[in-house]
Amino acid sequence: MTPQLETRYVFTITARIGEVTSVGEIGTGMRRIIPIIGGEVKGERINGKVLPFGADFQIIRPNELIELEAKYAFETDDGAVVYVKNKGLRFGPLELLQKLKRGEPVDPKLIYFRTVPKFETGAEKYRWLMQNLFIASAARHADRVVIDVHQVL
Template sequence: MKKVLFLAAFFSAYFSVQVHAQELKSEFLFDLEITVDPPQAIGPVLTGTRLIFPFKEGAVKSDKINGKILNCSGEWGLVTDPTTFKMDVRATIKTDDGALIYIAYTGYNYATAEKSALMRAGKGNELSPDEYYFRSVPVFETSAPKYAWLNHTIAVGVGRFPSPGKLIYRIYAIK
């Protein structure tokens, strides 16, 4: 009986303690502005419809990082269904002070089939950002000591379409 009472008291105390995770906090990291060339439509593949968007130009702007996107960059996106576009982006940032930062991200554009078709046709600017979901998860690699903190930074991007052929992401570091 003592064992039963002990176990009851132990489990009662153990399960009454509330365990809380840290609050999720974010901090603005930079704005990423990209101009894309018309897509190269690979077409239907095993997992959807592949569209490749070469980056024509781009810029990174903030008080922490400023630079440009090099022209070896692009998006190898996949239309998975009429409402969903899965991003697959790889790019190189050359900072104003000469450092190179590799950025890769995946994420999703999601909207109704009608609004998704507008986005794929380069007319996402005709929509309000409230009419679609546009999120990315960038990761970074660099050997530049000044920016080495990026190598272990989790980030989230919130995108929008300001004009035809242009994308803007607001990138946040998750603290």
């Protein structure tokens, strides 16, 4: 018998975002780039600020299924830098996804938005970020994305 999977909430990343740049239709969907311009990280074992560089690179499929891959970094309160690569999916009813695209508020519970963040750091104190798997539940707002990160136990 294999061990049962469980998760534990560890921290929340709030990434502030800038204006969307559309690359256009690339044959497999619409490519969009959304800059990450700052934010914060808050949790029991880790706190800090999202650094003002990086972006979320998205492909919006014809059925509005959004594949995303965000690459950015945050700095902890004690000076460690952590690189983040976060891949995921966002999907929901077409009319709600279109409201999100226009920057209108949508109840996050009505949108499936899950990601798999991976972390890299040279800081010994935060090596546990590279020694575990994480999954996240996220919510898109007009000016930010809020990501609740859970460690897979």
